[in-house]
Amino acid sequence: GNSVTQMEGPVTLSEEAFLTINCTYTATGYPSLFWYVQYPGEGLQLLLKATKADDKGSNKGFEATYRKETTSFHLEKGSVQVSDSAVYFCALGFSGGYNKLIFGAGTRLAVHP
Amino acid sequence: GAVVSQHPSRVICKSGTSVKIECRSLDFQATTMFWYRQFPKKSLMLMATSNEGSKATYEQGVEKDKFLINHASLTLSTLTVTSAHPEDSSFYICSASTGSTNEKLFFGSGTQLSVL
Numbered sequence: 001g002n003s004v005t006q007m008e009g010p011v012t013l014s015e016e017a018f019l020t021i022n023c024t025y026t027a028t029g030y031p032s033l034f035w036y037v038q039y040p041g042e043g044l045q046l047l048l049k050a051t052k053a054d055d056k057g058s059n060k061g062f063e064a065t066y067r068k069e070t071t072s073f074h075l076e077k078g079s080v081q082v083s084d085s086a087v088y089f090c091a092l093g094f095s096g097g098y099n100k101l102i103f104g105a106g107t108r109l110a111v112h113p
Numbered sequence: 114g115a116v117v118s119q120h121p122s123r124v125i126c127k128s129g130t131s132v133k134i135e136c137r138s139l140d141f142q143a144t145t146m147f148w149y150r151q152f153p154k155k156s157l158m159l160m161a162t163s164n165e166g167s168k169a170t171y172e173q174g175v176e177k178d179k180f181l182i183n184h185a186s187l188t189l190s191t192l193t194v195t196s197a198h199p200e201d202s203s204f205y206i207c208s209a210s211t212g213s214t215n216e217k218l219f220f221g222s223g224t225q226l227s228v229l
Contacts, residue, residue: 004156036220043117043220044206089157100147101218103157 002027006090006104013080013111021075021107023064023090031092033057033066033073034101038087047075047088080111116140117209119221126197127229134192134224136207142187143209147218148180151204163190197228 007022025033032051036044048057053068062077073090090104116139126132136146145164149157161177163169163184171177179201181193190209194201206223 008154038220038222041122041222043119043222044208045220046218100159100162102159103149105154105156106151 002031002092002102004090004092004102004104006088006107008105009087009108011107011109013109015082015111015113016079017111019075019077019080019084019109021088021090021109023073023075023104025071025073025090025092027071027092029094031094033064034091034093035062035064035073035075036089036091036103038089038106040086044089080109082111082113085109085111117143117207117219117221119207119224121224122222123225123227125227125229128198129196132194132197132226134194134205134207134226136190136192136209136221138188138209138219141209141211141219143190143211144187145210146184146190147208147210148182148190148192149206149208151206157206160192194226197226199228202226202228 003026005024034049035047037047038044048059050057050066056065064073064075087106087108089106091101093101118137120135148160150160151157159172160175161169161171161182163182165184165187169182184190204223204225207221208218211217
């Protein structure tokens, strides 16, 4: 079956620290991969995506590379800010008219000044 | 960007009562809406997919008589948890889609349901 596993949080960092949130997946076929972010009191928002192997998604200083050989899509940011504090969800989905996404459990990130 | 309003954000109810959760797309028409459920430290789990004007499609293992979904208009879908029990306590999230690509999914902020 299809599933997503991401590292358990919370992740607590100081401002300007390097961030990695691990995400691995199991899928039949060739999914697209996504990172969503949920800020306090708001809905999930798409942060970045990659649609095929070796693609790199990037946005707001965050990056993730679709690694087919390791079935991974780790999220990274070189220097986090307090405003990055949120819950981050890794997800996979398939094209062809289907909008169903399969999510990981989410990883809470807390950045302190 | 597009906004999806989900209400209420938190609800506490007695066992045996029913609870309705609303999901509204505020500035676009949502052809499809999705309802997810999340237990603590677990993945968001898709419960059902609803298309405006038709019956919802439930995922395997989700009781359709317990979780009633209505998508009567292109801007409103409701999830009613009927005869709620403590094991229904969970975080429920809706999302609304305007098209066939995943990036056009917009999410509500979720509803925390606690059944006493």
